[in-house]
Amino acid sequence: MTEPVVARPCAADVLTRTRDLLDPALRRAVGTLPHSMRRVAGYHFGWWDARERPVGGAGGGKALRPAFTLLAAEGAGGEATAALPAAVAVELVHNFSLIHDDVMDGDRVRRHRPTAWAVFGRAQAILAGDSLLALAFAVLATGTDGGPDSAADGRTDGVPVLAGHVQSLLDGQSADLDFEERAEVGLEACVRMAEGKTAALFRCACALGALYGGATPDQSVLLKAYGERVGLAFQIVDDLLGIWGDPAVTGKAVHSDLRNRKKSLPVVAALASGTPAGAALAALYRRPVAEPDLARAARLVEEAGGRAWSLARVDGLLTEALESLRAAGLTPEAAAGLEALARLAADRDR
Amino acid sequence: MTEPVVARPCAADVLTRTRDLLDPALRRAVGTLPHSMRRVAGYHFGWWDARERPVGGAGGGKALRPAFTLLAAEGAGGEATAALPAAVAVELVHNFSLIHDDVMDGDRVRRHRPTAWAVFGRAQAILAGDSLLALAFAVLATGTDGGPDSAADGRTDGVPVLAGHVQSLLDGQSADLDFEERAEVGLEACVRMAEGKTAALFRCACALGALYGGATPDQSVLLKAYGERVGLAFQIVDDLLGIWGDPAVTGKAVHSDLRNRKKSLPVVAALASGTPAGAALAALYRRPVAEPDLARAARLVEEAGGRAWSLARVDGLLTEALESLRAAGLTPEAAAGLEALARLAADRDR
Numbered sequence: 085m086t087e088p089v090v091a092r093p094c095a096a097d098v099l100t101r102t103r104d105l106l107d108p109a110l111r112r113a114v115g116t117l118p119h120s121m122r123r124v125a126g127y128h129f130g131w132w133d134a135r136e137r138p139v140g141g142a143g144g145g146k147a148l149r150p151a152f153t154l155l156a157a158e159g160a161g162g163e164a165t166a167a168l169p170a171a172v173a174v175e176l177v178h179n180f181s182l183i184h185d186d187v188m189d190g191d192r193v194r195r196h197r198p199t200a201w202a203v204f205g206r207a208q209a210i211l212a213g214d215s216l217l218a219l220a221f222a223v224l225a226t227g228t229d230g231g232p233d234s235a236a237d238g239r240t241d242g243v244p245v246l247a248g249h250v251q252s253l254l255d256g257q258s259a260d261l262d263f264e265e266r267a268e269v270g271l272e273a274c275v276r277m278a279e280g281k282t283a284a285l286f287r288c289a290c291a292l293g294a295l296y297g298g299a300t301p302d303q304s305v306l307l308k309a310y311g312e313r314v315g316l317a318f319q320i321v322d323d324l325l326g327i328w329g330d331p332a333v334t335g336k337a338v339h340s341d342l343r344n345r346k347k348s349l350p351v352v353a354a355l356a357s358g359t360p361a362g363a364a365l366a367a368l369y370r371r372p373v374a375e376p377d378l379a380r381a382a383r384l385v386e387e388a389g390g391r392a393w394s395l396a397r398v399d400g401l402l403t404e405a406l407e408s409l410r411a412a413g414l415t416p417e418a419a420a421g422l423e424a425l426a427r428l429a430a431d432r433d434r
Numbered sequence: 435m436t437e438p439v440v441a442r443p444c445a446a447d448v449l450t451r452t453r454d455l456l457d458p459a460l461r462r463a464v465g466t467l468p469h470s471m472r473r474v475a476g477y478h479f480g481w482w483d484a485r486e487r488p489v490g491g492a493g494g495g496k497a498l499r500p501a502f503t504l505l506a507a508e509g510a511g512g513e514a515t516a517a518l519p520a521a522v523a524v525e526l527v528h529n530f531s532l533i534h535d536d537v538m539d540g541d542r543v544r545r546h547r548p549t550a551w552a553v554f555g556r557a558q559a560i561l562a563g564d565s566l567l568a569l570a571f572a573v574l575a576t577g578t579d580g581g582p583d584s585a586a587d588g589r590t591d592g593v594p595v596l597a598g599h600v601q602s603l604l605d606g607q608s609a610d611l612d613f614e615e616r617a618e619v620g621l622e623a624c625v626r627m628a629e630g631k632t633a634a635l636f637r638c639a640c641a642l643g644a645l646y647g648g649a650t651p652d653q654s655v656l657l658k659a660y661g662e663r664v665g666l667a668f669q670i671v672d673d674l675l676g677i678w679g680d681p682a683v684t685g686k687a688v689h690s691d692l693r694n695r696k697k698s699l700p701v702v703a704a705l706a707s708g709t710p711a712g713a714a715l716a717a718l719y720r721r722p723v724a725e726p727d728l729a730r731a732a733r734l735v736e737e738a739g740g741r742a743w744s745l746a747r748v749d750g751l752l753t754e755a756l757e758s759l760r761a762a763g764l765t766p767e768a769a770a771g772l773e774a775l776a777r778l779a780a781d782r783d784r
Contacts, residue, residue, distance in 0.1 A: 118601055120605050120608035184564065214564070221593055244572045244575055244576050
């Protein structure tokens with residue numbers, strides 16, 4: 085990572101700007117939903133509490149994925165505002181998947197708050213997730229907020245792009261669940277799973293940005309390659325944080341992924357290493373990992389090379405992503421913003 | 435129902451024809467899904483067993499809703515084949531909602547087979563339902579099977595129509611769940627719930643058929659009114675069958691809705707009747723209904739007028755639906771088919 089960088093904006097500033105663009109459009113779109121759905125969605129987004137009283141703070145996470153959409157569109161020479169429906173759709177799909185994920189995993193806390201299902205029950209959370217997924221397509225197709233008065237002045241071509249990436253996302257989540265029950269998981273199968281579960285939506289965000297920004301076919305291919313690599317790097321970093329992350333930052337217990345015997349990428353890389361430490365880890369993973377063994381499991385992942393493999397892979401992915409980005413010949417300011425986002429996604433301290 | 439009818443085709447023949455049109459397109463669309471999703475979807479549709487071995491029989495229910503789409507399109511002067519993407523989308527949405535419904539209700543049997551979640555687990559069933567919902571929009575937007583090679587030659591205008599009705603469906607399901615926990619449910623609130631939960635997708639089927647068949651605005655309004663009334667009649671009949679239906683036909687235990695203390699329309703009509711029988715039913719419903727009390731509960735619904743209210747409402751809805759149908763001035767053969775479907779939906783022996 086020693087390439088000279090002409091202008092390196094701070095990722096936080098980039099995200100503040102794209103979030104300010106996104107937020108009103110996202111709120112308008114969610115505002116078109118029936119009250120029963122809106123109430124759960126707005127709680128999940130952090131806009132109000134369980135009784136619909138407004139809460140302070142920005143809420144709702146960083147809105148990282150739609151930032152890729154808006155910057156990709158600008159980078160291709162388009163207007164961010166023209167890509168807003170696509171950005172909103174991407175953020176809606178991301179949050180649909182979070183709501184359903186929490187139901188499937190039984191996770192009770194997200195972003196330091198009780199999850200939607202923990203507050204409203206599993207059934208209402210399933211419905212609210214469905215609602216955000218359907219809304220994403222409406223927003224994309226109408227080019228507006230997806231409400232009943234939306235003029236049908238949208239574009240058809242975004243819908244199959246989004247739908248195809250949603251299928252990849254679901255396929256990745258399905259594999260992730262399967263892996264939990266399997267004794268042996270190959271490292272490449274695990275990478276493919278992460279490409280579906282996480283990278284697909286980053287790729288989609290860039291694909292839609294390219295489409296709505298009027299990118300050339302070459303630019304579109306390069307932006308998708310960039311997005312996919314950034315997304316995979318993001319997931320690997322997430323997996324590292326799931327083992328060694330600071331609970332105050334991640335909002336999860338220390339070693340949480342090990343406690344749940346997750347087959348995350350560092351763990352699978354360690355298990356597949358053929359090292360004595362990998363074999364010892366496999367033995368530990370055969371039954372629930374007892375609390376005193378968690379630190380040892382983390383050490384074994386490291387000794388078996390799982391951490392080093394992950395860090396090297398993140399570096400390699402970041403390099404490839406930035407190569408694609410430069411080759412795409414985007415407008416300089418958007419390219420600098422996308423570079424900042426790539427570095428943020430690949431940053432172990434994020 | 436004494437109006438002279440010129441040609442009255444048998445509903446079964448109508449459904450056989452539309453199912454034969456639908457089936458290959460539906461299978462092509464589902465065939466584009468990742469294997470992890472396709473395997474659960476095809477099991478749910480009755481195309482194969484849990485290990486993907488083909489099973490005999492048609493499977494997958496009557497495909498009633500897409501028949502409305504195809505006939506509405508033909509009735510408006512269009513081609514059924516042009517409306518096939520819309521019909522496939524409607525059937526996909528219906529089955530998405532069934533798969534998620536079974537997860538939410540914990541129902542283990544549908545169409546005399548174990549439900550998708552009972553076979554593949556709740557998480558995989560949630561994902562497969564999500565997958566069918568996303569596929570519905572892809573099929574609609576591309577006008578093809580929604581696969582990756584689909585040419586984007588579809589039309590945008592169907593997507594918000596489908597999405598809006600999906601929101602009504604979800605809103606109705608949400609209200610249905612809420613009612614289970616409420617002591618008092620008003621009859622009109624219960625009707626509105628059924629309009630969302632069930633009638634919205636019938637209305638949507640007709641709205642999309644009108645759109646894809648090139649209906650005039652007046653025809654579209656009338657077809658939507660027809661679809662909504664038929665859908666509500668269908669739900670009321672379903673509620674009657676949930677109390678008095680023959681288990682061999684319904685595939686459910688006798689009195690199943692009473693055993694689950696469902697606030698179905700006949701029950702709510704009885705509870706709201708202000709009669710002594712209604713009060714006695716309310717007292718019974720305050721705690722789980724014991725097996726020996728089920729027959730008494732059914733008698734109380736009848737004595738309180740819940741059954742008579744339901745039958746009268748079904749008759750009224752059928753009359754209104756057929757009035758709208760006639761006013762729409764559709765091609766005679768399609769109109770006769772739609773009349774047969776309306777009578778089927780309103781038929782207590784269906």
